[in-house]
Amino acid sequence: MKALILVGGFGTRLRPLTLSVPKPLVDFANKPMILHQIEALKAIGVTEVVLAINYQPEVMLNFLKDFEAKLEIKITCSQETEPLGTAGPLALARDKLIDESGDPFFVLNSDVISEYPLKEMIEFHKSHGGEASIMVTKVDEPSKYGVVVTEESTGKVERFVEKPKLFVGNKINAGIYLLNPSVLDRIQLRPTSIEKEIFPKIAAEGKLYAMVLPGFWMDIGQPKDYITGLRLYLDSLRKKASPKLATGTNIIGNVLVDESAKIGEGCLIGPDVAIGPGCVVESGVRLSCCTVMRGVRIKKHACISSSIIGWHSTVGQWARVENMTILGEDVHVCDEIYSNGGVVLPHKEIKSSILKPEIVM
Amino acid sequence: MGGSEERVVAVIMVGGPTKGTRFRPLSLNTPKPLFPLAGQPMVNHPISACKRIPNLAQIYLIGFYEEREFALFVSSISNELRVPVRYLKEDKPHGSAGGLYNFRDQIMEESPSHIFLLNCDVCCSFPLAEMLEAHMSYRGMGTILVIKVSPESANQFGELVADPVTNELLHYTEKPETFVRVSDRINCGVYIFTPDIFTAIQGVSSQRKDRATLRRVSSFEALQPANRSLPSDFVRLDQDILSPLAGKKQFYVYETTDYWEQIKTPGMSLKCSGLYLAQFRRTSPDLLASGDGTKNAAISGNVYIHPSAKVHPTAKIGPNASISANARIGAGVRLVNCIILDDVEIKENAVVIHAIVGWKSSIGRWSRVQASGDHNAKLGVTILGESVTVEDEVVVINSIVLPNKTMNVSVQEEIIL
Numbered sequence: 001m002k003a004l005i006l007v008g009g010f011g012t013r014l015r016p017l018t019l020s021v022p023k024p025l026v027d028f029a030n031k032p033m034i035l036h037q038i039e040a041l042k043a044i045g046v047t048e049v050v051l052a053i054n055y056q057p058e059v060m061l062n063f064l065k066d067f068e069a070k071l072e073i074k075i076t077c078s079q080e081t082e083p084l085g086t087a088g089p090l091a092l093a094r095d096k097l098i099d100e101s102g103d104p105f106f107v108l109n110s111d112v113i114s115e116y117p118l119k120e121m122i123e124f125h126k127s128h129g130g131e132a133s134i135m136v137t138k139v140d141e142p143s144k145y146g147v148v149v150t151e152e153s154t155g156k157v158e159r160f161v162e163k164p165k166l167f168v169g170n171k172i173n174a175g176i177y178l179l180n181p182s183v184l185d186r187i188q189l190r191p192t193s194i195e196k197e198i199f200p201k202i203a204a205e206g207k208l209y210a211m212v213l214p215g216f217w218m219d220i221g222q223p224k225d226y227i228t229g230l231r232l233y234l235d236s237l238r239k240k241a242s243p244k245l246a247t248g249t250n251i252i253g254n255v256l257v258d259e260s261a262k263i264g265e266g267c268l269i270g271p272d273v274a275i276g277p278g279c280v281v282e283s284g285v286r287l288s289c290c291t292v293m294r295g296v297r298i299k300k301h302a303c304i305s306s307s308i309i310g311w312h313s314t315v316g317q318w319a320r321v322e323n324m325t326i327l328g329e330d331v332h333v334c335d336e337i338y339s340n341g342g343v344v345l346p347h348k349e350i351k352s353s354i355l356k357p358e359i360v361m
Numbered sequence: 362m363g364g365s366e367e368r369v370v371a372v373i374m375v376g377g378p379t380k381g382t383r384f385r386p387l388s389l390n391t392p393k394p395l396f397p398l399a400g401q402p403m404v405n406h407p408i409s410a411c412k413r414i415p416n417l418a419q420i421y422l423i424g425f426y427e428e429r430e431f432a433l434f435v436s437s438i439s440n441e442l443r444v445p446v447r448y449l450k451e452d453k454p455h456g457s458a459g460g461l462y463n464f465r466d467q468i469m470e471e472s473p474s475h476i477f478l479l480n481c482d483v484c485c486s487f488p489l490a491e492m493l494e495a496h497m498s499y500r501g502m503g504t505i506l507v508i509k510v511s512p513e514s515a516n517q518f519g520e521l522v523a524d525p526v527t528n529e530l531l532h533y534t535e536k537p538e539t540f541v542r543v544s545d546r547i548n549c550g551v552y553i554f555t556p557d558i559f560t561a562i563q564g565v566s567s568q569r570k571d572r573a574t575l576r577r578v579s580s581f582e583a584l585q586p587a588n589r590s591l592p593s594d595f596v597r598l599d600q601d602i603l604s605p606l607a608g609k610k611q612f613y614v615y616e617t618t619d620y621w622e623q624i625k626t627p628g629m630s631l632k633c634s635g636l637y638l639a640q641f642r643r644t645s646p647d648l649l650a651s652g653d654g655t656k657n658a659a660i661s662g663n664v665y666i667h668p669s670a671k672v673h674p675t676a677k678i679g680p681n682a683s684i685s686a687n688a689r690i691g692a693g694v695r696l697v698n699c700i701i702l703d704d705v706e707i708k709e710n711a712v713v714i715h716a717i718v719g720w721k722s723s724i725g726r727w728s729r730v731q732a733s734g735d736h737n738a739k740l741g742v743t744i745l746g747e748s749v750t751v752e753d754e755v756v757v758i759n760s761i762v763l764p765n766k767t768m769n770v771s772v773q774e775e776i777i778l
Contacts, residue, residue, distance in 0.1 A: 010765040015778040227487070338595065348382055359776040361385045361761070 001046045004078075005037055006089060007053045007060075013222040016328030016345045017310055024110050025063055027293050029233050030258050030276050035067065037108050039118035042073045046106065049073060052089035054080040067075050087194035089349060090179075091187040098181045107194075109175030111259045113229050115215035115236055120133070124211045125178045128154065131207035133178040134199070136171040137234070147193055148208045160200055174213045198296075202285035212290040214228045219318040223326050227289060231272040246270075252288075266301070276311075280298060299335070305337075310346070360361040368418040369493065370468055371411040371460060371477040375404060377425020377451070386746040386763050387627050390720065392421050394424050394481045394632060395434060399637035399698070400648070400665035400683050402434065403624060405698040406637060407511065410445055410487030418471045420446045422481075432553045464563040469556060474541035475544045476558070478598075486619035486634035486640065487551065496553045499528060499613040503558060505603070507614045508523035508621045514679060518547040522607075530612040533603045546614070547620050549597070558602075561611075569593040627717055627744045628726040632736040634700055635681040638663035650678070658690070691726075696735060708753070716743040725753035732759045740774055 008091035038049055053060055057079050064075045078093040086182030097105045125133040137149045147169045149158045162167050170284055173195060186198055187273030202208040218229035234254035237245055246255040251273025261275045264283035273287045276294040286303040295312040302315045306327040315321055316335035325339045328346035337350055348360055375394040384393045394404040411420050431448040439446045455463050457688050496504035522532040522544045570593040606612060616722040624633050641648045642663050650666040658672045662680020670684045676694040685703045693710040700717045708726040715734035724730060728751045735741030744759055746764035751757055763778050
């Protein structure tokens with residue numbers, strides 16, 4: 001089976017992290033974002049993954065060579081020369097997605113994390129016999145998105161409504177599709193929206209079905225949602241009683257600690273914390289609701305909450321970092337500094353406190 | 362003036378990647394020394410000035426950028442200006458004097474009698490031939506270019522005192538703490554040395570090495586903060602050479618009365634582009650554009666337009682505008698005090714005032730990109746990074762927009778990541 005992952009553009013909403021690496025390679029729960037999806041696809045027998053990208057292909061390709069070898073799955077790139085929207089890239093990658101088997105192929109959106117119940121989706125797709133299946137997820141504020149209206153019993157999609165003003169439903173497109181090769185015949189090689197142009201046509205013919213996504217769903221394309229997403233992800237690990245979660249007297253709630261990270265005495269870590277490879281957390285440190293990426297050093301007595309600390313940064317002794325502070329790569333927060341929502345670009349030293357949310361270039 | 366013995370070499374310090382974050386967001390896409398001022402890369406201006414030095418043998422650019430970032434530039438400028446230019450990459454920070462010492466073998470290759478040291482991010486008229494003449498009459502180890510500034514602004518710089526008759530450098534300290542300032546002259550960052558400078562730098566290195574050895578023996582020495590942590594090959598020109606040797610008949614000053622600025626931020630690059638445009642008006646006016654709105658666009662003040670740029674005749678450009686290669690300026694556009702970079706498209710009736718518009722950006726019809734024009738303020742000049750789109754009728758004021766963003770709502774006083 002084959003799969004396409006829509007990687008798209010510049011990831012500007014995840015700056016300053018995406019100033020250092022392309023968005024799919026930004027770490028989430030100690031793994032590059034895109035690896036979560038590639039592993040889920042590999043687990044259900046996908047043999048080839050095509051990445052539809054339009055930015056920094058050289059960086060992506062280098063990284064992918066490593067993963068191709070380790071995971072034993074074929075990974076190729078399909079590079080857009082002009083932005084093709086959400087459907088155009090499928091036409092571009094057509095030859096890679098179709099083979100003699102006539103099997104359907106997956107399409108995933110790279111910003112999305114979920115439990116990826118792809119096996120159940122294959123069964124759902126076979127049982128309804130339609131042309132395309134999409135996952136939908138229930139949200140609290142459907143009017144912010146495009147709502148998918150379905151027939152209750154079969155899941156057959158009746159119509160899509162963009163940002164409805166009256167309540168028509170609370171399920172939105174979760175960005176996970178399973179499509180028969182015939183769908184490719186409907187897509188021309190030009191900027192096309194799969195939600196606005198392709199799916200409505202398939203729905204009108206009664207051939208599009210939606211399955212409600214079990215478990216959590218999050219679009220982690222921006223820092224606030226990234227932090228919420230980590231909480232949901234770690235929560236789902238807890239529900240599966242995953243051995244990956246850390247335990248100990250200094251751990252509260254769900255915490256992920258890479259085996260090469262070191263944690264000192266007298267720390268209190270959690271809830272909802274991910275500590276990446278090679279990190280050093282010195283003694284007396286308090287961490288909650290935060291991500292600490294590869295190679296970071298958190299010095300003694302520091303306190304970090306609701307923040308993202310980028311690769312190879314350091315946080316000084318007694319520093320307090322909170323309220324959606326995002327440190328880019330190689331940022332050094334000096335001792336005793338307070339950061340309230342500072343967004344700091346790579347290679348900076350923070351020598352004076354940031355009292356209210358501010359971008360430091 | 363000097364026969365074949367008096368060969369001169371010029372060294373231009375171009376700085377390095379991670380150190381210069383003050384030039385963001387423009388430095389996210391291009392090394393600062395290659396950013397265009399008045400239509401030419403920043404480093405071109407000191408290089409062109411070096412051409413006026415008699416018996417110039419070689420120009421060296423020293424910096425921390427990767428060689429490949431300068432390879433193309435160096436070969437094309439060498440051909441264009443017919444002067445050999447080489448780029449040398451520093452492997453680690455050596456300080457302003459240590460860097461020069463680090464490459465002494467290459468610099469001394471042609472046995473020059475004099476060595477100019479210039480900082481790339483200094484904007485001035487570079488009176489190098491006059492400086493050389495003055496230096497040869499003083500017969501010291503080095504001569505520093507200085508300029509008088511207002512007492513208020515003098516406080517940000519080091520204290521520099523010179524003898525009014527002999528022009529000898531009597532006293533030099535970096536950013537003094539005492540409130541009373543005795544001098545209004547500052548160091549412009551342009552120097553000329555004789556090869557003795559290398560001996561002086563080596564002296565500082567050795568002295569530091571000896572002190573380090575002493576430290577291992579005496580714990581009292583080790584506690585002195587001034588002695589801590591500087592490696593022996595890290596030598597700063599100001600603190601380690603000029604300060605100690607001031608008043609010893611080694612260094613002299615040459616004063617310029619022309620303009621001088623440091624190009625540390627994008628806002629200042631706009632100001633300096635204007636200064637160089639004014640310089641072109643005096644020295645090479647044919648580089649500047651002209652037009653009265655009939656066959657060509659109306660030009661006011663000093664304006665540079667690259668030959669490949671297309672400007673609609675109903676546009677009005679200037680003063681102090683600089684338009685780079687392949688830019689397209691539509692009908693009825695108004696540009697004032699701005700730098701429009703390569704491949705930018707500005708659509709009909711748009712207005713750009715006190716701004717820098719990044720490469721490949723697109724400015725919509727009737728949109729307005731402007732700022733207060735305070736070149737020193739953080740948001741005093743609006744900066745649009747590479748490939749920014751400002752949609753029709755949108756207003757962007759006193760803001761900085763990082764590359765690849767689309768502005769579809771108006772903003773003021775914001776940094777858009």
